[in-house]
Amino acid sequence: MSGADTRHPGLNLGQTDAGGHDAAEEVVFGFWVFLMSDMVLFAILFATYATMSTHGQAGGPAPLDLVDLGSALAETLLLLGSSFTFGMASLALKYREGRTRLVAWLALTFVLGAVFVGWEVHDVHVWITQDDAPPQRSGFLSAHYLLTATHGLHVAAGLLWMAVIAVQIGWFGLIREVKLRLMRLALFWHMLDIVWIGIFTFVFLYGAVR
Amino acid sequence: MTDRPEGIPESEADRPAREFRRYVTGGVLSLALTLAAFGAVALRLVAGQGALVVLGLLALAQIVVQFRYFLHIDLQKSHRDDLQLILFTALIVGLMVGGTIWILFDQHTRM
Numbered sequence: 001m002s003g004a005d006t007r008h009p010g011l012n013l014g015q016t017d018a019g020g021h022d023a024a025e026e027v028v029f030g031f032w033v034f035l036m037s038d039m040v041l042f043a044i045l046f047a048t049y050a051t052m053s054t055h056g057q058a059g060g061p062a063p064l065d066l067v068d069l070g071s072a073l074a075e076t077l078l079l080l081g082s083s084f085t086f087g088m089a090s091l092a093l094k095y096r097e098g099r100t101r102l103v104a105w106l107a108l109t110f111v112l113g114a115v116f117v118g119w120e121v122h123d124v125h126v127w128i129t130q131d132d133a134p135p136q137r138s139g140f141l142s143a144h145y146l147l148t149a150t151h152g153l154h155v156a157a158g159l160l161w162m163a164v165i166a167v168q169i170g171w172f173g174l175i176r177e178v179k180l181r182l183m184r185l186a187l188f189w190h191m192l193d194i195v196w197i198g199i200f201t202f203v204f205l206y207g208a209v210r
Numbered sequence: 211m212t213d214r215p216e217g218i219p220e221s222e223a224d225r226p227a228r229e230f231r232r233y234v235t236g237g238v239l240s241l242a243l244t245l246a247a248f249g250a251v252a253l254r255l256v257a258g259q260g261a262l263v264v265l266g267l268l269a270l271a272q273i274v275v276q277f278r279y280f281l282h283i284d285l286q287k288s289h290r291d292d293l294q295l296i297l298f299t300a301l302i303v304g305l306m307v308g309g310t311i312w313i314l315f316d317q318h319t320r321m
Contacts, residue, residue, distance in 0.1 A: 047310035087233035201269040
């Protein structure tokens, strides 16, 4: 990539929309600051989980008892797939004149994200009803649900945001403000997949072998 | 991704294809690292503290891949503000996570 016209994280509009490219620098950097503060929040939840999952089991279920590798792999592939399809949506936003392709990729992203959230809700149902592991049972379980549900709520919020932007695309068309909002949602969505890397690694995979 | 909008110089013509390949590269690398991590656990190739190191390195590699290919963070000069923000966040995260784990595990051994 030639460096001169790369001004902010995520896909840059560049010469396909020079005015939007100028406007993006400031708002995307501001959003990047928010994302980094969100990373600090998740990091603290990971630290709490690391402590509680070791010393806070209170004789109840251990990390291993909550691990279903197949389920964790399916969720991981769903979220990774949705991160990739959002990348395709970003390319359609940048290079395609029409809205059809953009909306199609966004719709696919939405479906993958919605199935992910549904799968997580199913996981919680199994943990509480079959594994007898409700959040109030031990410090470990409280930390476990707090970490996974905070991520799940972020994904659900991203889905709501995506639906609102889809309505705005239909209502206003691809005006500059809508483009900039989509670019920030793309960063948010990619970042949630990065947080999930930490969750599937330390909660599920390490939980299975510790 | 070959056709392009009006007003783009001919020299920029291959940019859409390049940016498309960038997402594909990121997706393929992430998928490979994910399957390696799940495979190592499913096939019982790792265990205990060693697993923490191996899985941690695979996760770190995938985080770097996704920052690079999905979020377009690299070492270019024009990106230094974003990179500095990430590195400062990493420092804060390291201090808080490392400090929390250090102090609480130390407290536990004293109880």
